[in-house]
Amino acid sequence: MAVELKPLPPVDAIAAFEARKGDLVETFSWQEFWQEEHATSLTVAKSAGFDILKDISAAFEKALKEGRTPAEFARTLRPALEAKGWWGRKFVEDPLTGEVRPAQLGSARRLQTIFDTNMRVSYAAGHWANFERNRKARPFLRYVCILDERTRPAHRARHNLVLPIDHPYWDAWAPPCGWNCRCTLQSLSQRDIDRLLAEGEDLRFEPPEDTFRNFVNSRTGEVVRVPDGIDPGWAYNPGRAGYEARVNKAIAEKIADAPPELVAAAVEERVSSSAFERFVQRPEGSMPVMPIPPALAASLGVDARVALLSAETMTKQLARHPEMTIADYRLLPGFPAKATLAVVDGPLSVVLIRLAGGRWLHAVIKATKSRSAAFLTSYRFTSEERVRKLLDRDGVRIVVDRRKE
Template identity: 30%
Template sequence: MADDVAAILDAAPVKPSDAIAFVRQKTLVTTASFGELEQEAHARAFTSAGMTEMSMLRKVGSDVSRAISEGMSYSEFQKRFLKIAEDHDWKPKTPSSVVTDRDLKNRANLIYDTNMSMAYSAGEWKRLNTPEAIDIFPWFQYRHHSCPHPRLQHLAWDGLILPRDDPFWITHWPPNGWRCHCTVEPISRRDMRMNKWEVSESPPIRLVERRNPATGKMVHVPEGVDLGFAYNPGRVWQADVEARAATAPKPITHINGIPKTEVAPGVREQAQVKQIGELLDKRAGSVEAGTLPDAVVKELGVTDDSVVLDHDTIGKQGLHHGEIGREEYEAIPAMIARPEAVVPTRPGASGPAVILIGRNGRAFYRMVIGRLKSVTKLKSFHAVRESEVRRLMRRSVITDDAEKMENGEE
């Protein structure tokens, strides 16, 4: 099955960036069983039934993002998933009390297959709803692809041509179930003429009752669509993007009506922590993440001491540093203001940059801060081992605390 979805996605003209953006905007939500989240919530959250430990969910979510952005194969994803499950002593719920290696591999397959399909489905919706696409393609055609065990209802929809604004696409945009690999193709006026096609009659949507396994309640879903799939992920995503953009945070300029440069450093730092929390919640926009010490301002050759963090950077961080959570992000303002060390770097194509070594508790963090056009940005942020810290110390401006660690006093 994983090979099937990979083949379909390889042929899909969706920009990987669109599929990646869909996955990155999701928040992590732990659930005990499938059905705890309403169906449209799955377009906003990454979850897996029975995965109740946030640290494990974060690692699996990071690998899903990497599978889409870097083309990680299913075999590699499965290998990594089995290792994560072993490290966390996690087993999926099964009808039997005995969980086999095959059960774990089936769960890996389901996570990979469903998330890849959903991401590319959402990316396809975005691609087909640009102003140019709306003008060129007035209709969509439902396509069923051959598989060993086809759903008869999905076969019946194969070849269906409906206007792009038909309500059918709100609840029946594929995938329409577990391991469903149906797709939608755009249809132009020329396509209609060349193939002598006609617009289909919109099929009646017959609702059937299904039992939600998490709540025990009976819910109505369209016939032929699995529970939790009767929504258009791309449509939900785009509506959310527009809503978040309208209320996205921006870097502070004033605090309680006073210019930020005139308030006490502690007050400004508290405002920065609050802004980072808003950025994590809104999943859009940019904020002031810290105030540079004078020595770093001089090193970068800038006049503004403000450091900006945007949501795109947070999304990229999730690919390789899924262990970074809210607590670490909200510690950034203090670490920027009072770094353990400042490490000069060679100017890159985008301008000068420095590495700051920050400390939160007993953990050390590496922050790359650089100038991009007229803005000083936090470009990357992740935990580092003491061995790496010691290496960086050799070419840094070192504070007293860092010198103690270098001399083995801690």
């Protein structure tokens, strides 16, 4: 008898979606929003200028809570989208280039994709919360495909793959692995594995070797390596990222009304933990790393009390700045209070510079477009000459200067 994949109580999926719905970001292209960013925010491509995200968010939340079908979701939503002009093919202006070109806005097919994608991502995050709760009793995950003519060959090749829940393979190969991906993960105990093997199930315990292709993000120009079989923008773990976003939201709500010193203490405790050390060694999800004092929050125009460090940024840090140690990263919670300089560099970015042990440290905090959250996007050593060049740039505004203290 095979292990049954029991339906997930929607409470976890709903909680995962609620961690995203507060940050609605208008975008022109799906490439503007990359991987883990979807765990903390909700966006729809070509939504800029149409004021439709609240309508889509509310309709999807109702569909999730009431178990509505894609057809019901579309039927409820279409009149509001048509009234706001977001329907059919229209000429729209690309805010990045100024080019005016035809684009598909709302349609029955697009609403199906929006519904399907958000439903699968929400349920993946809900499942991951369940995995975390039960990881002692069920420490393994099994990749499960729907085996029919629509299944992608690369996904089929991973059907019945069984690995520990903390195996790095799940960093990229965790469903959904692309648009309209129907694969899922199932938690197993050792007894489940033994029973499946006894029943003749062809379980696999070594992942297939990945091959990669280059993908150029046309919005940023960045070239990224994408595993073959995974759509660009999906080479991350949506379930774990959503779970981490929910945890971070809970932390943020817990300290929302706390005085700054308690916020700093809460972040300090998290960054000093063994969980943070594991995060630095093998990035997964995101971590709160720096308190945002009221003065800096006002400079950024954000309500967030804490800056997050995403797995994507941490991965880039490891590649670009291998000289940074765990001890350097554990300076982050005290950074704002001890910063030698803090400057506003553009509408969404604050640069903190600290002289520590004779060396300058440079940290960048950026707010999301909706200004409801903030992320640490860069952390490195720098030189005094580069500090001077930064201060000489047009538009840079100093908000903290302790050089003479």
